[in-house]
Amino acid sequence: MPYSKLFVYGTLKKGEPNHHCFKSENGFSRFIGNGATVKKYPLVIASKYNIPFLIDSPGQGYKVRGEVYEVDEKMLHYIDIFEEHPSFYVRRLEDININGEINQCWSYFLPKFKPDLLNKEMLELYSSKGPHNLVYCERYNRDPNYNHKAEILVNLENVSDAFQLCGTNHHHNLFHFFSNLLFWVADIKMTFIMFI
Numbered sequence: 001m002p003y004s005k006l007f008v009y010g011t012l013k014k015g016e017p018n019h020h021c022f023k024s025e026n027g028f029s030r031f032i033g034n035g036a037t038v039k040k041y042p043l044v045i046a047s048k049y050n051i052p053f054l055i056d057s058p059g060q061g062y063k064v065r066g067e068v069y070e071v072d073e074k075m076l077h078y079i080d081i082f083e084e085h086p087s088f089y090v091r092r093l094e095d096i097n098i099n100g101e102i103n104q105c106w107s108y109f110l111p112k113f114k115p116d117l118l119n120k121e122m123l124e125l126y127s128s129k130g131p132h133n134l135v136y137c138e139r140y141n142r143d144p145n146y147n148h149k150a151e152i153l154v155n156l157e158n159v160s161d162a163f164q165l166c167g168t169n170h171h172h173n174l175f176h177f178f179s180n181l182l183f184w185v186a187d188i189k190m191t192f193i194m195f196i
Helices: 073-083 115-119 159-166 171-195
Strands: 003-008 029-037 043-046 051-054 065-072 090-098 101-109
Touching: 003 029, 003 073, 003 090, 029 101, 043 115, 051 101, 065 073, 073 101
Parallel strands: 003 101
Antiparallel strands: 003 065, 029 065, 029 090, 043 051, 090 101
């Protein structure tokens, strides 16, 4: 059975609220060691539920530190569902430094983000009980009638969001504008197909 390496940086780490996802009934997992992204990325805490997000905006923030696990396909599929890949987070291979060696590991990124998330404090290492005092709110404690994703995801129907994505003197923001535009068009197509 093929195994993959998975890099986690937030609530899936040991001692964090969602580490229980790695229990054996969900598939195989084995802790390999600590690691860090080779590139710098913004790791921020956002929404009223204090969720950590690794924002797909390379070159900003820090080389994010986390943990690497070896997982089977069943576990990877379970984590995909938990992270809502690819509709919310997107999983992709990323270079991770593990004890001085560069490994390709699956990682979850937030690609369709509101620009003001980049104004939040960026972290190198996440802990739900860190000095930021932004304790993660577990899913069973959340209001089912509240859509926290509206705080996070860019809405290209909102002209302000769309133009903020372009920014000024930030080429990566222009790239994200067109990337998000493609996601938006794809969402419309999927919605249309569902109704015909």
